[in-house]
Amino acid sequence: MSDLQRSGCPINLTLEVVGDKWSLLIIRDMMFGNRRHYRELLGGSEEGISSNILADRLKTLLAAGIISRDDDPSHKQKGIYSLTEQGIELLPILAQMAGWGYKYLPVSEELGIRARLLMEGGPKMWAEFMDELREIHLGIKRRKKAGPSVGERLQAAYQRVLAEQAETRRS
Amino acid sequence: MSDLQRSGCPINLTLEVVGDKWSLLIIRDMMFGNRRHYRELLGGSEEGISSNILADRLKTLLAAGIISRDDDPSHKQKGIYSLTEQGIELLPILAQMAGWGYKYLPVSEELGIRARLLMEGGPKMWAEFMDELREIHLGIKRRKKAGPSVGERLQAAYQRVLAEQAETRRS
DNA sequence: CTAACTGCTTTCATTTTGCAATCAGTTTGA
DNA sequence: TCAAACTGATTGCAAAATGAAAGCAGTTAG
Numbered sequence: 001m002s003d004l005q006r007s008g009c010p011i012n013l014t015l016e017v018v019g020d021k022w023s024l025l026i027i028r029d030m031m032f033g034n035r036r037h038y039r040e041l042l043g044g045s046e047e048g049i050s051s052n053i054l055a056d057r058l059k060t061l062l063a064a065g066i067i068s069r070d071d072d073p074s075h076k077q078k079g080i081y082s083l084t085e086q087g088i089e090l091l092p093i094l095a096q097m098a099g100w101g102y103k104y105l106p107v108s109e110e111l112g113i114r115a116r117l118l119m120e121g122g123p124k125m126w127a128e129f130m131d132e133l134r135e136i137h138l139g140i141k142r143r144k145k146a147g148p149s150v151g152e153r154l155q156a157a158y159q160r161v162l163a164e165q166a167e168t169r170r171s
Numbered sequence: 172m173s174d175l176q177r178s179g180c181p182i183n184l185t186l187e188v189v190g191d192k193w194s195l196l197i198i199r200d201m202m203f204g205n206r207r208h209y210r211e212l213l214g215g216s217e218e219g220i221s222s223n224i225l226a227d228r229l230k231t232l233l234a235a236g237i238i239s240r241d242d243d244p245s246h247k248q249k250g251i252y253s254l255t256e257q258g259i260e261l262l263p264i265l266a267q268m269a270g271w272g273y274k275y276l277p278v279s280e281e282l283g284i285r286a287r288l289l290m291e292g293g294p295k296m297w298a299e300f301m302d303e304l305r306e307i308h309l310g311i312k313r314r315k316k317a318g319p320s321v322g323e324r325l326q327a328a329y330q331r332v333l334a335e336q337a338e339t340r341r342s
Numbered sequence: 343c344t345a346a347c348t349g350c351t352t353t354c355a356t357t358t359t360g361c362a363a364t365c366a367g368t369t370t371g372a
Numbered sequence: 373t374c375a376a377a378c379t380g381a382t383t384g385c386a387a388a389a390t391g392a393a394a395g396c397a398g399t400t401a402g
Binding site: 248 | 378379380381382383
């Protein structure tokens with residue numbers, strides 16, 4: 001991670017911060033998988049990031065102000081990583097990327113269902129989800145809405161597909 | 172550019188195609204700078220891509236179906252690169268990245284003005300710009316709107332800032 | 343008191359990047 | 373006509389980034 005910038009273009013600057021193969025996947029896992037500890041991020045992702053790369057990216061993201069780190073009171077060595085407001089606002093980028101990938105790339109059914117829902121939900125759903133993330137990561141209380149949260153709905157849809165697949169395989 | 176995928180996650184798959192430091196900058200130059208030839212892309216960008224990297228990325232983007240290549244009738248060796256529909260639909264990702272970068276990173280004034288306009292214009296402006304790109308790159312005629320196009324407005328705003336800066340420097 | 347778990351760091355091989363030089367064909371201009 | 377400039381690349385090589393596996397020191401649970 002070099003620190004000299006190539007240009008003052010906003011797209012270029014954004015790419016210099018999160019334009020590698022892993023940073024946005026870490027953010028994704030924090031957002032959609034609610035992973036907050038090093039070990040969760042290490043083992044939880046589909047892709048299997050190496051420990052050295054994860055450590056390096058967490059450091060970079062921390063320095064960039066996209067995530068923050070607090071000690072976990074339950075364990076002296078454990079740290080809890082949280083998204084900052086800046087990190088939470090990466091959601092629309094992730095959502096657009098998910099939508100594009102869903103449309104044009106060979107996405108697996110179970111991992112694509114969230115992308116489809118986010119696409120169908122549009123910016124309004126993203127904003128709601130961001131509010132939920134603010135509550136989880138920043139402790140900012142939000143007005144409770146009726147029914148399940150966006151996070152819950154995404155998770156439920158994912159589980160539903162998994163169940164359907166198990167069903168199909170059995171028959 | 173390895174070809175074995177890490178997971179069927181739409182975000183991951185998208186990152187595997189355009190998740191490097193250069194691909195999206197090339198797309199950006201084709202979209203906003205209307206650069207269509209190898210030499211234009213090589214020399215035109217703020218960032219100064221190397222010729223071998225550019226050649227490699229063009230090959231990758233071609234293989235991924237994000238751009239296409241045609242011979243230029245005016246010069247037997249010249250090729251014209253165009254965005255495909257798939258490539259044009261990367262615009263919302265770029266727009267979101269530009270918006271995020273504009274908000275949180277030290278963007279230069281002259282290069283940030285387009286980002287600001289795209290943010291203010293929102294998805295509606297993006298859709299209009301994508302229609303203009305379809306006309307330019309795919310030859311799909313669009314219903315002519317009154318007034319200057321989005322591309323022209325962005326370009327004009329950029330020039331206006333440059334002129335203002337020259338003015339300020341003189342006084 | 344030991345085994346498992348914590349967040350990393352180290353090591354080293356492989357891959358990617360980036361710069362400069364080069365190349366062969368094409369066109370332009372004297 | 374013939375050299376210079378321009379076309380889209382490719383090559384060689386050094387430097388940097390990446391990635392897998394092993395290791396490490398402190399912490400906690402049994």
